[in-house]
Amino acid sequence: MKIALDAGHGGIFPGAIGVNPFELREKDVMLALALKVGKLLKQTGHQIIYTRQEDKQLDENMRTDLLKRIACANDSHADLFVSLHCNVYSDPNPEGIETLYSLESPLSEKLARAIQDSVVSTFTDHVNRGVKPKDLFILRHAQMPACQLETEFISNPTQLEFLASPANQENLARAIADGISDFAETQAPAKRH
Numbered sequence: 001m002k003i004a005l006d007a008g009h010g011g012i013f014p015g016a017i018g019v020n021p022f023e024l025r026e027k028d029v030m031l032a033l034a035l036k037v038g039k040l041l042k043q044t045g046h047q048i049i050y051t052r053q054e055d056k057q058l059d060e061n062m063r064t065d066l067l068k069r070i071a072c073a074n075d076s077h078a079d080l081f082v083s084l085h086c087n088v089y090s091d092p093n094p095e096g097i098e099t100l101y102s103l104e105s106p107l108s109e110k111l112a113r114a115i116q117d118s119v120v121s122t123f124t125d126h127v128n129r130g131v132k133p134k135d136l137f138i139l140r141h142a143q144m145p146a147c148q149l150e151t152e153f154i155s156n157p158t159q160l161e162f163l164a165s166p167a168n169q170e171n172l173a174r175a176i177a178d179g180i181s182d183f184a185e186t187q188a189p190a191k192r193h
């Protein structure tokens, strides 16, 4: 399958910035995570389209930047699109993992569920916030099953430390890749011999 991976934000757009117990930028964590997910999926024979593989924006206008991300997936006829983000809130308490999809797409919901299930079954001590429909600009323009994973809250100090750990990123990447592979298997035509 051809899989489009979007590391949220980048370049002039840092995304959410956590400051407690140290500074951590969403754009940096998501780039590291996306590259790890892509590497794992390539090993299982999938083709990867990255929206970015370095710390850069795709456009200086934020809306155009988002459009260019989804255009990467649409123009390359990717079979599915996964955007990687972390969550943020104005107080430090909220935590947990959730996956967002556009309401009118049952296949997007199925993809979101496959990823969410894989991640929360790997990290059983994390709060499962479930899969949720959300009218996100980037997902609205996807021409394939698409979802946005909101990994932990960068505004929660415990979860900021979780996100910053390369070992946790590796495990998170494996869980995301497994979820995507689970979905891909259900979409692949049955092999005949």
Ligand SMILES: [Zn+2]
Binding pocket: 008, 009, 015, 016, 026, 084, 085, 086
């Ligand atoms: Zn984000």
